[in-house]
Amino acid sequence: MKKLMVDMDNVITDGRYLDYINEFLNTDYKLENQTEYYLQNLVGDRVDEFWKEFGNKNVYQDAPLIEGCYKALEELNKKYEVYIVTAYFWGGSNEAISNNIKDKYNYLTEKLPFISPQNFIFTSNKHLIDSDIVIDDRINNLSNGKLKLLFNAWHNRSISNDELKEKGIVRVYNWNDVLREIENYN
Numbered sequence: 001m002k003k004l005m006v007d008m009d010n011v012i013t014d015g016r017y018l019d020y021i022n023e024f025l026n027t028d029y030k031l032e033n034q035t036e037y038y039l040q041n042l043v044g045d046r047v048d049e050f051w052k053e054f055g056n057k058n059v060y061q062d063a064p065l066i067e068g069c070y071k072a073l074e075e076l077n078k079k080y081e082v083y084i085v086t087a088y089f090w091g092g093s094n095e096a097i098s099n100n101i102k103d104k105y106n107y108l109t110e111k112l113p114f115i116s117p118q119n120f121i122f123t124s125n126k127h128l129i130d131s132d133i134v135i136d137d138r139i140n141n142l143s144n145g146k147l148k149l150l151f152n153a154w155h156n157r158s159i160s161n162d163e164l165k166e167k168g169i170v171r172v173y174n175w176n177d178v179l180r181e182i183e184n185y186n
Ligand SMILES: [Mg+2]
Pocket: 007, 008, 009, 010, 011, 136, 137, 138
């Protein structure tokens, strides 16, 4: 069976991170209008205060799956060894970091019950893992796939088609695109 590696943040779910920032700043920022990868930059010099207040919050609480994700992964899970590969180390206290793994684990087992928790890989070193198909919203994490799918996100919009072509990466805008590209690849 071929291996498929799928990223969690901004591929499976957008989480509630921006909601917490909006709550803190009393703003109404939308993901689609952002440009920088690190949303905490919106907080500016209040970042310490922000971490203190929100560092231990569950970013996945009540966070919906990205549209089409459940059905697509359920289908792909029948044909591929699906691994969810996600970074958990975002900084903050030891408690915040270990809570983040726990929150990710609980979210994935609840929302995608057909994927074995044994196939969850929590690491910041995704480049160490080889796979046949990789789906991620950061091009740096796509180096080891044979089929490399860049999941469209606010922070990767400015990457040109030429650059993607040069790196053998295909941009996908949604989970229907993912299914289509994988089908065409086989
Ligand atoms: Mg991601």
